[in-house]
Amino acid sequence: MPAMIRTALAGDPRRAPWLNASSLFWIAALLVLGAGLGLRDPWPADEPRFALVAKHMVESGDWLFPHRGGELYPDKPPLFMWLQAVFYALSGNLRLAFLLPSLLAALGTLWLVRDLGRRLWSEQAGAYAAWALLFALQFTWQAKRAQIDPTVTFFITLSVYALLRHLLQGPDARWWMLGWFAAGLGVISKGVGVVALLVLLPAAWARWRGWDGIAAMRGPRFWLGPLALLLPLAAWLLPMLMAVHASGDPALQAYADNILFRQTAKRYVDPWHHHQPFWYFGKVILSQWLPTVLALPWMLRPWCTALRARDPRILLPLAWVLLVVLFFSLSSGKREVYILPALPMLCLAMGPYLAGVLERPWPRRLGFGFALLLVLAFAAVGAALAFSEPAFEQKFEAARGVAHGGDAVGWLMLAIASFGGAALAWWRVARGELALAWTLAGLWVGVSLFGYPLFNDASSARGLMRTVGEAIGADAELGLVAWKEQNLLMADREVVEFGFLQSRQVQLERAIAWQAQAPDTRWLLVRESALPECADRSHGRLAGSANRRNWWLLRAGAWGGCAGGLSVPGAGGEDEDADDGG
Template sequence: MPLPGGHLARVLLLLLLCLGTFLPGIASLPPTDRDESRFAQATRQMVETGDYVDIRFQDVPRYKKPVGIYWLQAAAVAVTGEGAASPIWVYRLPSMIASMLAVLLLYGLARRFAGEDVAFAAAALLAAALVLNIEARLAKTDATLLLTVVGALGCFGLIYQRVTQGLRTAPWPALAGWAFLGLGVLIKGPIAPLVAGLAVLTLALADRRSGRVGTFLRALRPLSGLLVLAVITAPWLIAISLKTDGAFLSNSVGGDLVPKLLGGEESHGAPPGYYFVTMAAMLWPGGVLFGLSLPWAWANRHRPWVRFALAWGVPGFILFELVPTKLPHYTMPYFPAFLLLGAGAALEAFKPVTRLGRHWRRFVLAVFAAVGVALGLGLAGLEWYFTGGAGTAGLAAVVVALLTVTASLVLISRAAVGRAIAVMVIGAGALYAAAFTTILPGATVLWPAPAIAAELDRLGLTDAPLLVSSGYSEPSLVFLTRTDIRLLSPAEAAAAFAAAPGAVALVEAGSRPGFDAALGGLAVQELAHVRGVNVSRGKPIDIAILRRGPVAP
């Protein structure tokens, strides 16, 4: 079933779709804990100090990820003219723009080897994917990593298609692909080369009897490509190694990457099968087409582009399932491949359909419906629980979810694929708009740091000689208050507070007894309280804002 629209019209439509799905909420959603605020604060300190080589969060080296995302965020600060004190939306711009470019690149490159309709449908579904809509609104690495993976694998897919057709390939796809891998290294270390390398290795093994493996590998121009990668990555790696006496590489590899490979790092361990389960939500709504495509994909594995998409997505996904440390977004680099397969199968009405395939189809459609309804009900429940009643946005989310699921199921059953994709994309966009512009920002109890910053501003304490916090040390507090805020134990906070006239302390209720005992009877003014939930720890908090000095009469 062909989809409507010419090439330029589709590009413009995808651009509008990206703006409609990624933009709502980018400014209204408060800074999240913990990774986003750490990235944004480290970038802020780069801008404040003018040191664009070293990476620090307050006085602590932050040597887990390379410098690429910090440079992009610093560029956003410079372009917007907001300065180091830029609001969080400025630091999120690279993620939003990278998400848009990933969608456009998937269409622009995949159309050359998978066909116009397949590429367009996959790109539209990528723009609607839940996981990308989360990452597009966060000042982190993952959306930008996705861009580099789509760019690299898109170029290599084009090469593979031409090699299987017996055609010569120009140098630019290979060199561009290696350039994307170099950028990926600067964003998140070895992940992008790992994704690409495993796909190439899989194709080489699968095609070992075809006689074209050597041609394909030569067409990738590995020697020239490695040179391109080195030119992009080596200058900063050398600079940071010299500046830190090798501490960056030892910490990023030995302190971050290796522990994640060997065990559940940072309490994020999970057994194999975790990604298979969570993908139903992370890839929603387009994941339903991928689920339905599995019998079709296996039956059509002889097609070059299907073979390439399988090599891109399946082995790496399995590898990530075997790694102990897991978070739902870690497998996002494989989702474009899955959506290409889903789009390809859908456009051919998922043929062939076996008896086993019919049972699988019912299961996949049921999961799709359950996830959609759960999203709508979850958003409504979140609004009701944290705001004290059902609001318009929550009710709208339920209605939109039910309509999207029902209409999609009906259209899929009628093989009206184009309209089904349109319904899924529009419905998902409406859900995300409600979630990120109204429901999540409106649940203010989940965001203590903005409330604390607002109270400090209301009380005229933003320029206090010293600001300390005990019992609440989330990175968003640093980002929203000041770089030199001191995050201390109760005894340490009391000592610093007592030694600085005019000091201000933020003390969580659990730390208050120790703080008061260490003060030794020093008079303090209790100016305000902020109550909320520490989402990172999953517990309620009550933070007192204290100022040193006599109690007001």
């Protein structure tokens, strides 16, 4: 069996046809990326927001203007939420639907990298590139989350894939058009899809310098690309702008202005949050692109040799990676996920040489050492949770919002460490890369299958909202103040909210007036940090904690001492922990 696995990992399908390179890879990818599907609800910061928008689309029938509760949500283009809504409409199960776009996008990105490596070099090159991408920490982590980034990464990778098919294996007008079209899909996913077109810059430079093997698209057929880019934009923008114009609604006009200008050019040129230094993405690459980046020192020589030989197969993806990192580095607003689309092309450029690199002793030692560090870290923390003094466990539970789950988390971490330790003992230093692959696979599968249920109630607010529903009874009405998207999403009934972007002062004033209309049947769920000093907490109860926030459930009598006016903490400014999701 180990010999067959080594053969399959090396990209050689001889013997064991059921365990060839392709089948083994896709089995591993489905296990690592798909484990835990359906075992958790959306978790903050971004997941409940997008799932709430998608749910509203299906239930309201309004797919053109995304809503967060009763307010328009203008921070992101709608394509990702459309995908979630489609899967929700088809399945009727939000737990499945909200993660499916990320899972399918990640699998699609892996296929593109593997196929392009096969076409440009060999089956083995494509296989190694795909394995390197699958186990890069940032790629796997994001693929298992319902954020926009895996989807936009797929569209950007598809765009670069198609353009490279034209540039390196063309000319081919069909691939040229698909490259631009996919970039347009990236734009209506997150606005940054056009970075895929940066690959045309090193291609133009190489042609100018006389490099061979690079196709051009001249004359009228060139404009087929920009036209293809405009198609997905027009499919979204034209109906939206026509509806805005026909409505005459100032709120819809503000939505259009925000999504078209504030969230695009203004966000890049003059960002209002996530400020980081110019070199920030270097830190991200060295930490979140592990373990793939451990092979970089051994890549420099073959890359330089290829560039001296004027090999455009290396120049184009590598130059594009550098341009993407530079593009996002020039803006002062940075988040680690911004450069995720560059990772697949870095793995592609590494693919032809990884087999040779992994025959060397030091890369194998590094892989083994990284796996050993993971095993020791999980073992240490797991043992501390399972066997230490209660104070440490209580501190962990408070920090992670897990009620009485520290022991279970500790034993889970010990189980993952034991699996990793067995992999280290089986493969040893001589096959350190396989020890690392098995350790990472065990980590992701273990956390997904057993960690998701442990953390879900607290992380998703399902436990809190279940407690609230049981406390007020089936016939009561519920209002939310200073709420987060997960509270609205996990509620067991139709609830009343008083604006998400409204100040806490305004929300609470509206909520008290609403509650006074039917004081015997209406309750308010209020975040503790938004409660004024005048509130009488004896007319309510601490409902519980979720996402490291305490929530109070209050009846109308709680506001008797507030007749002189409310003084709400944080009422004059933005929510102190607001996060627009980048």
